[in-house]
Amino acid sequence: MSQKTPRNFFKPLAIGAPDPMRELPIRLERMIHFVPPHLDKVRAKVPQMADQADVVLANLEDAIPADAKDAARDGAIEMGKMIDWQAKGTGFWSRVNPLNSPWFQEDVSRLVLEAGEQLDVIMLPKVEGPWDIHFADQYVAQLEAKAGLKRPILFHAILETAQGMALVEEIALASPRMQGISLGPADLAADRKMKTTRVGGGHPYYRVVDDPNEDGSKRESAQQDPWHYTIARMVDACRLAGINAFYGPFGDIADSEACEQQFRNAFLLGCSGTWSLHPSQIEIAKRVFSPAPDEVKFARRILEAMPDGTGVAMLDGKMQDDATWKQAKVISDLADLVSEKDPELAKAYAAD
Ligand SMILES: CCC(=O)SCCNC(=O)CCNC(=O)[C@H](O)C(C)(C)COP(=O)(O)OP(=O)(O)OC[C@H]1O[C@@H](n2cnc3c(N)ncnc32)[C@H](O)[C@@H]1OP(=O)(O)O
Ligand SMILES: O=CC(=O)O
Numbered sequence: 110m111s112q113k114t115p116r117n118f119f120k121p122l123a124i125g126a127p128d129p130m131r132e133l134p135i136r137l138e139r140m141i142h143f144v145p146p147h148l149d150k151v152r153a154k155v156p157q158m159a160d161q162a163d164v165v166l167a168n169l170e171d172a173i174p175a176d177a178k179d180a181a182r183d184g185a186i187e188m189g190k191m192i193d194w195q196a197k198g199t200g201f202w203s204r205v206n207p208l209n210s211p212w213f214q215e216d217v218s219r220l221v222l223e224a225g226e227q228l229d230v231i232m233l234p235k236v237e238g239p240w241d242i243h244f245a246d247q248y249v250a251q252l253e254a255k256a257g258l259k260r261p262i263l264f265h266a267i268l269e270t271a272q273g274m275a276l277v278e279e280i281a282l283a284s285p286r287m288q289g290i291s292l293g294p295a296d297l298a299a300d301r302k303m304k305t306t307r308v309g310g311g312h313p314y315y316r317v318v319d320d321p322n323e324d325g326s327k328r329e330s331a332q333q334d335p336w337h338y339t340i341a342r343m344v345d346a347c348r349l350a351g352i353n354a355f356y357g358p359f360g361d362i363a364d365s366e367a368c369e370q371q372f373r374n375a376f377l378l379g380c381s382g383t384w385s386l387h388p389s390q391i392e393i394a395k396r397v398f399s400p401a402p403d404e405v406k407f408a409r410r411i412l413e414a415m416p417d418g419t420g421v422a423m424l425d426g427k428m429q430d431d432a433t434w435k436q437a438k439v440i441s442d443l444a445d446l447v448s449e450k451d452p453e454l455a456k457a458y459a460a461d
């Protein structure tokens with residue numbers, strides 16, 4: 110037997126560590142906003158970011174220079190104490206360095222021991238397989254016990270290696286700490302030897318071409334989505350495990366239109382949210398990962414047409430049944446969650 114028995118799966122991994130969660134807390138996580146915590150000027154904006162974003166993340170990994178890793182760790186701990194995250198209803202996460210780096214152990218131990226009460230989620234990069242989650246799980250349980258934490262810290266893995274991709278279901282199922290998985294298109298592209306220098310989005314050379322025209326005129330061609338398979342597979346793995354899928358970084362900060370399209374594709378395929386690297390991407394994510402008022406109104410008409418969720422109904426010429434009731438419930442539940450945080454959208458969802 111290579112897996113824990115069902116009863117043992119939910120036992121704490123260290124004496125004195127909090128009980129693992131059986132159900133994930135239901136939280137609005139439309140965007141995970143990345144902050145470089147070693148920069149005093151940007152760190153000073155954290156309270157402002159916490160007003161705007163659903164989740165604020167102190168990034169300790171890539172994009173933080175090697176000689177600023179200690180300062181970033183100090184800054185992350187300071188961020189944890191800057192505001193009362195739980196009272197505010199904004200998630201506080203940190204992306205730590207990879208397990209094989211010289212920084213992982215100190216990143217995790219200091220975060221858990223010094224900011225563990227504030228920290229909701231540790232984002233683990235370059236996860237290769239369930240063994241990475243198991244190692245971090247045991248280590249964090251020891252630290253939680255030492256810190257006397259009452260609430261377990263959750264894990265979020267980044268899908269950014271070919272091996273991680275091959276084992277994505279096992280990663281998603283590895284621990285009750287698993288909260289979700291994000292696509293890491295930059296590292297994944299490099300690991301797969303994809304020929305691109307872009308961070309997410311499409312590529313003008315990745316396309317299909319129409320058959321030749323008899324008159325020799327120019328053939329139509331259309332760009333394709335190089336991330337479709339990966340996102341769809343990640344969503345399936347996450348939903349299999351009852352956790353959440355997220356799109357990751359979109360690197361062309363100036364191209365808000367392409368960013369919005371990439372986010373929208375992820376939203377439609379089942380992702381709960383995305384990363385925002387720059388303040389301008391917070392608004393894009395908010396727009397995309399909140400359901401559109403028209404969709405919400407139609408979804409609520411479906412729910413009203415079939416109050417017990419069974420049977421068949423016709424709405425505007427479209428057949429509705431138990432399955433579309435479930436689709437409608439996904440949209441309506443998300444709208445309820447958004448409404449708790451966003452009075453403007455709550456009004457738009459309620460308007461006739
Ligand atoms: C690709 C694989 C990955 O791992 S992605 C994740 C790792 N990368 C990151 O975390 C990058 C995070 N973002 C950043 O560092 C910056 O946004 C980058 C991309 C460098 C652009 O910064 P900069 O050239 O200053 O942009 P800007 O002049 O347009 O900034 C306008 C004002 O906004 C601020 N700002 C910028 N980014 C953030 C942020 N992430 N959070 C909070 N504030 C941010 C800037 O400081 C600037 O402020 P001000 O107007 O000067 O007061
Ligand atoms: O960490 C994110 C990525 O795209 O790589």
Ligand SMILES: [Mg+2]
Nearest residue numbers: 171269293296
């Ligand atoms: Mg990466």
